[in-house]
Amino acid sequence: MKFTMAEENYIKAVYHLQHGQEVVSTNALSAELQTKPASVTDMLKKLKAKKIINYEPYRGVKLSAEGKKVALGIIRKHRLWEYFLVDKLQFGWDEVHEVAEELEHISSNKLIDKLDEFLGHPKFDPHGDPIPDSKGKIIAQPQEQLSRALLHTPVEITAVGSQSTELLELLKHKGLQMGTRLEVKKVFDFDGSLELRIKNQQVVTVSRELASVLFVKSL
Amino acid sequence: MKFTMAEENYIKAVYHLQHGQEVVSTNALSAELQTKPASVTDMLKKLKAKKIINYEPYRGVKLSAEGKKVALGIIRKHRLWEYFLVDKLQFGWDEVHEVAEELEHISSNKLIDKLDEFLGHPKFDPHGDPIPDSKGKIIAQPQEQLSRALLHTPVEITAVGSQSTELLELLKHKGLQMGTRLEVKKVFDFDGSLELRIKNQQVVTVSRELASVLFVKSL
């Protein structure tokens, strides 16, 4: 089955919002996609007719089995292109998201499989998110939030929970990126902010909000 | 200025059809773009309003200076992507056109400049067509039609005059591609067909139509 760009963007948004949630609300989709709730309702009807989602009016929405496959295909393309941009074209890891949003809609399957091979079948994109394989299989990452890391224990940043320009700008400013090694030195109960020591060098402070979207693994 | 995909396709079509012709007709655009003449008229009004073309009703259309710049930008993207697909992803030179038709609409200038650099600033695409540089400068190719080549003179194929699937299929079948060396052995006046000897080996016959869209240079 073929999909328009708009349809693909809705499918991807449902997939992303579905994590944790049982069903996704019209309002959540409207916020994610920067459209009005009324527009979301229209599209949900269309996707339901195509059997991509399960949807009953007022009851929320989830992807069908078929919908999940489609979503993983789009995410595979997005993350492979991001890897290409960083690894081959020397983009910064914080500048690739918008471009990949366009590239992910190129339809050729042959293209994406050859790109995958050219890149050496990478398993993670530059933000640390796993890349689905050509059958839609995706490595489940045991992600630990930085905000729950133990004090004085060396960890490495493995993923960021969003690709917003604002978040990526903040990370760059603090000197944090994928693979950065650090320890939590102190937690302030007042506001949940953390004091980190990066690679035994600079000390930086991050807010509770930031610490909750940074994922780490112990070293 | 930003353009929709449909607008970009019209701009590119006017550019391609303008070669040789003084002005381009509505019917020619309608044939090239597989749309009805009435749709072409609508779009021409829109592009005229954006000052991309010079157009007076019933009088045909040509690109403005600005329009030419836009067209060269799109062609640059198309040909760089074709080069990438063949050189890096190992596509056959006859399979890349359709995919490049999609990739050429990706908007990031940074992407295309980095791609150009990654590819080593190639001057010709896999069909032998020159790639405009980032300022829109394009090497004017002194193209000689195979149908006008001298008898018994070694030449090399440097370009093909169209990217239609049908043409590319025929070339593949005849064992002809970019860089193939051959000599014209005989010209049949009855139908304008040519007998060629490829690399001093096989002899193949090509029609007048085919010979007129193959471009060669003397060796």
Add this chain to the structure above:
DNA sequence: ACAAAAATTTAGATTTGTCTAAAAATAGAT
């Protein structure tokens, strides 16, 4: 349990790019 608030859907309109059918303009042939 029920009224107010919030979320969601419906109804009707808009924009973009396309179409068909009909009208108008141009070009060609004698």
Add this chain to the structure above:
DNA sequence: ATCTATTTTTAGACAAATCTAAATTTTTGT
């Protein structure tokens, strides 16, 4: 020079994706 054939444009309609405003359903607080 004029009439016919061809080309092109106009007029009106449609599908996709969006919007605003109004109606409806669900949730929440007391």
